[in-house]
Amino acid sequence: MTTFEGRFEAEHGSWPMLLRWGVAGSLVLALHGAAAYALLNPAPLDAPPQGAPEAAILIDLAPPAESAEAPPPPEATLPEPVSEPPPPEPVAEPIPEPPPPEPEPEPVIEPLPEPVPPEVPPEPVVEPLPEPLPPEPVVEEPPPEIPVAEEIAPVPGNVPLPTVRPAPPRPEPERRVERSRPPPERVERRERRETPARQTPRRQAPQPPASVASRGAPERQASQGAPVSAASRERWQSRIQARLNRYKRTPRGGSEGTVVVTFTIDGSGSVGGARVSRSGGAVLDEAALALVRRAAPYPGSPSGNPVSVTVPIRFN
Template sequence: MTLANPQDWEKPDGWFGGLHWGVAALVVVSLHAAGAWFFVQMPPVAAPPQGVPEAPILIDLAPPEQSAPAAPAVEAPPTEAEPEPAPPEPTAEPEPLPEPVTPPPPEPPPPEPAPPEPVVPPEPEPLPPEPVVPEPVVPEPPEPLPPEPVIPEPPPEVLPPVLPVTEQQADAVINAPVPRARPAPPRPPERAVTERRRPPPERRETPVRREARPRVERKTAPPPSRASTAKAAAEASQGAKSRVSANDEQRWRAQINARVRRFRRSVQGSGTAQVTFRVTTSGAATGIRLSSSSGNAIVDQAAVSVIQRASPFPPHPDGEATNVTIPFNYK
């Protein structure tokens, strides 16, 4: 039994060369047949519906892998082969010596940088002269004006604190008739003063000298003027007003207090507040203001609202507008 000589493998026209090319052709044909069968058996790609954009196809262009060459099949040598004469062993060619590597020439050292030129600082520009700021002229303060004389307001009339009364008493006081001023008695008519003249004396003729006697006349009082009549009427009405008794004043005050109690409500808070207002001739309450605060806004507002709800009040007996101050004590 003889083995194949490795030197025969290198011969292109030997039996090993034909086997090598046959195997390569067989492999190529097999790969093409497998690719054709794969594309035939692949299901058809469904067409996308209308209006839907097709997805992009990405193809990787990587280099294909080279298939390793198939190992040559070693056939069994024929059993009865005639021995061939052994060719002379080839002499081994000497391996070429590697070329000597010449080192690269050393790089020249970089040139030294030139020293920087000295920078001459620029001359500073002269500063502009500072502007002369004139001193501000302070105007003389004006002479203070003399204070205006303060006219003190007359203190409001303070009513006594409101005492609790029953509703029957309040209704009786409210419904009580308001006394009115009595009219002044009529003045007696003035008597007409007549001027009495004496008859002129008789003239007597005397032989001697005539002497004229002075004529004496009595002057009567002039009739009263309109101004004096109006003054007398005013004095008469003033006397009638002064005749309003203290009982009438107290009764009117009680009516005011009773009407205030009727409209008074309870308040969450405590304190004492005073409210001043003016009762007109018709009984309406005007100029309602808080003359003394309690320190509690709720109490102050409640006191003012009582006067607003209780208006109108009974007018004053003398028929004139009157200022009234009422204290409110909440506990």
């Protein structure tokens, strides 16, 4: 019962709902019964109207005259009492059969996935080796140029300046001899006077005295200095090149090139007359001249005299 009640409540609701259904069912049954009774027992045609008093039934108690042929009076038939039909038995609603239990779905056995074959690594494609390029020709860089020192010969002192040669005397125009012959003695005298004037030797430049000439020679040798060996000159030039490399700075912009600069170094190492002998561009030229001035003072010249130096300066 508990299971049935539970299913019934689940399908039709609780007990108040059942009560409503019962009352409605009984009303339906009553209406159906009344309709059936009205159909089975129809009302008479001349029935008094509803609410009118019923007609009185007269009964004659005097004995009737006996006659042999007279039929007996009909007996009054009383209407049969109408018995109310019994109320219809409540029709029990059929108990709905519980739905059959749903069959449990059979477990679907999923097919096992097919084993994936292992991936075979692709065979390595051997690329053909590129043909070896021909060796690039080796460009031999020229050895760094060694600055060439050109020694400037000093001007010797106490040198006698050459005197200006006097212009030769112009010959006097010969005078015409008059027809009248002068005395011969006078003409001869004039010729004698003119010949020594024409034969006068030219004046020679005045030579300094022997004492002055003897002094000038040692002074010239002192000004020229002692002879400089080639080894000492090369060492001096390498020191100049090293000093330039020490102070060299590459200009902004990463320009590359070589500038050849010529300048003069005196005995004290001072610089003068710096100029560009071979240009490498406006920027590099300015950088090279600035380098020459920035690296001063240099080692003095071995001879002590001003020496012209030509140096290549490479920027990279």
